[in-house]
Amino acid sequence: MEYEAVIGLETHVQLKTKSKMWCGCANEFGAPPNTNVCPVCLGLPGVLPVANEEGLRLTVLTGYLLNCSIPSFAKFDRKNYFYPDAPKNYQITQYDKPSTAHGFVDFEFAGGMSRVRITRAHLEEDVGKNFHFARNSGVDFNRAGVPLLEIVSEPDLTSSDMAYTYLNALKDILIYGGISDCDMEKGMVRCDVNVSVRPVGQKELGAKIEIKNMNSFSGVRRALDYEIPRQIAVVKAGGKLSQETRRWDDVGGITELMRSKEQAHDYRYFPEPDLMPFEPTAAWLEEVSRRVVELPLARKQRFMTAYGLPAPDAETFVNDVPLADYFEQVTATAKNPKAVANWVINNLRAKLTETGTPLAEVKIKPADLPDLVALVDGGKISSKIAQDVFAEMFATGEAPAAIVEKKGLAQVSDTGAIEKLCDEVIAANPKSAEDFRAGKGAALNFLKGQVMKLSKGKANPGLVGEILERKLQS
Numbered sequence: 001m002e003y004e005a006v007i008g009l010e011t012h013v014q015l016k017t018k019s020k021m022w023c024g025c026a027n028e029f030g031a032p033p034n035t036n037v038c039p040v041c042l043g044l045p046g047v048l049p050v051a052n053e054e055g056l057r058l059t060v061l062t063g064y065l066l067n068c069s070i071p072s073f074a075k076f077d078r079k080n081y082f083y084p085d086a087p088k089n090y091q092i093t094q095y096d097k098p099s100t101a102h103g104f105v106d107f108e109f110a111g112g113m114s115r116v117r118i119t120r121a122h123l124e125e126d127v128g129k130n131f132h133f134a135r136n137s138g139v140d141f142n143r144a145g146v147p148l149l150e151i152v153s154e155p156d157l158t159s160s161d162m163a164y165t166y167l168n169a170l171k172d173i174l175i176y177g178g179i180s181d182c183d184m185e186k187g188m189v190r191c192d193v194n195v196s197v198r199p200v201g202q203k204e205l206g207a208k209i210e211i212k213n214m215n216s217f218s219g220v221r222r223a224l225d226y227e228i229p230r231q232i233a234v235v236k237a238g239g240k241l242s243q244e245t246r247r248w249d250d251v252g253g254i255t256e257l258m259r260s261k262e263q264a265h266d267y268r269y270f271p272e273p274d275l276m277p278f279e280p281t282a283a284w285l286e287e288v289s290r291r292v293v294e295l296p297l298a299r300k301q302r303f304m305t306a307y308g309l310p311a312p313d314a315e316t317f318v319n320d321v322p323l324a325d326y327f328e329q330v331t332a333t334a335k336n337p338k339a340v341a342n343w344v345i346n347n348l349r350a351k352l353t354e355t356g357t358p359l360a361e362v363k364i365k366p367a368d369l370p371d372l373v374a375l376v377d378g379g380k381i382s383s384k385i386a387q388d389v390f391a392e393m394f395a396t397g398e399a400p401a402a403i404v405e406k407k408g409l410a411q412v413s414d415t416g417a418i419e420k421l422c423d424e425v426i427a428a429n430p431k432s433a434e435d436f437r438a439g440k441g442a443a444l445n446f447l448k449g450q451v452m453k454l455s456k457g458k459a460n461p462g463l464v465g466e467i468l469e470r471k472l473q474s
């Protein structure tokens with residue numbers, strides 16, 4: 001019997017707010033331990049949480065970006081548990097009335113399009129961080145109370161690669177939307193992986209096994225590459241899987257049992273009595289919806305259709321938004337956007353890196369790159385000369401036509417002048433001329449190269465080829 005994997009992901013993302021979710025402490029990574037704390041996020045008795053409005057806005061904005069509906073009534077709940085890094089002994093979260101629900105993420109996978117449905121994206125708060133030293137342990141509460149969004153997917157993923165691709169697509173969306181910087185190194189994105197297996201064709205899901213607290217997407221992929229075959233081997237050997245929580249050992253490359261269903265927590269959820277339900281008005285929602293941006297996939301498709309770019313070029317622009325914005329600005333007047341894209345991606349980007357120039361300080365004026373392309377396309381300069389003109393444009397900000405004029409770089413298309421050069425080259429290279437007449441095509445390229453050299457790269461290469469051939473054949 002063949003088995004297939006079923007995967008659902010719970011992705012936790014820190015929201016990009018200035019302050020924490022229920023107090024005014026800074027939401028900031030890397031501050032000295034316990035310096036961004038106050039009675040509220042330390043869970044001292046008698047304090048009251050006050051919701052950070054930007055946290056609410058980013059939650060709803062995420063809902064829009066993930067095609068979710070936004071219920072008109074949402075509320076907060078207490079999830080109770082005792083753990084040293086959770087100073088209140090409960091986490092404020094959204095249990096049965098989340099702020100967003102029923103969405104989806106479309107992404108490119110395995111040469112086609114895939115869709116993963118989003119169950120919900122609800123707002124909660126991060127906990128502190130435990131540190132274990134040689135003789136003692138410590139807790140840093142700087143992270144406690146940082147707004148955290150939990151994005152729960154339906155079990156629509158079927159392989160480790162698909163899970164990995166989905167996570168990257170989700171991350172790109174969140175970065176584009178300004179929801180989170182998604183810096184994995186700083187723990188801004190963490191993931192619980194739920195995975196089961198079932199015989200191909202069976203409708204019911206197998207026993208759900210949850211791998212907790214993954215902090216890298218490649219770790220998720222590796223954990224699934226271990227866990228899926230493990231589960232299949234168990235059922236193929238006649239064993240039975242039951243619901244459990246496992247931990248990923250990144251060094252050992254294995255998952256190991258943390259707790260079985262019997263040991264599962266009972267969180268005793270109840271409505272948070274210190275916070276009002278969240279009932280956004282139409283005007284408030286409208287304001288948030290104005291922050292919706294074009295998503296990476298839509299941008300890629302638009303760059304391919306509107307500018308005729310091949311997929312890799314469009315992807316380059318998707319991954320570099322400032323460069324893409326620059327391209328769109330300069331290409332507004334271009335007849336040949338594809339060629340302009342080549343200049344931006346290949347030449348401009350290299351120059352920026354080489355000279356350490358920020359994009360904002362580029363001297364080339366918006367219409368100048370299309371003009372340079374037009375000079376090449378119109379046969380005014382060769383593409384080789386265009387490289388020199390580009391270097392000059394980058395260095396001085398001068399217009400390409402002015403540079404061509406000043407330096408006398410215009411391509412020579414005067415047949416008389418080219419004929420003379422060809423005669424000279426043929427006379428100086430009788431052996432190659434002989435070779436060509438004897439049928440060695442490569443000899444023509446050599447002669448052509450000599451003519452170009454003699455013209456200092458300015459002769460129209462097409463004309464040179466034609467004239468040489470005619471002269472050699474006559």
Ligand code: ADP
Nearest residue numbers: 006007008009153154155194195196205206208
């Ligand atoms: P819990 O309440 O224990 O967190 P949920 O039913 O809410 O469980 O599901 C949590 C995550 O697990 C979701 O992403 C969901 O898609 C996924 N999931 C649920 N059942 C299965 C299953 N049998 N196999 C794989 N993933 C599952």
Ligand code: MG
Nearest residue numbers: 010192194210
């Ligand atoms: Mg869970």
Ligand code: ZN
Nearest residue numbers: 023025038041
């Ligand atoms: Zn605080």
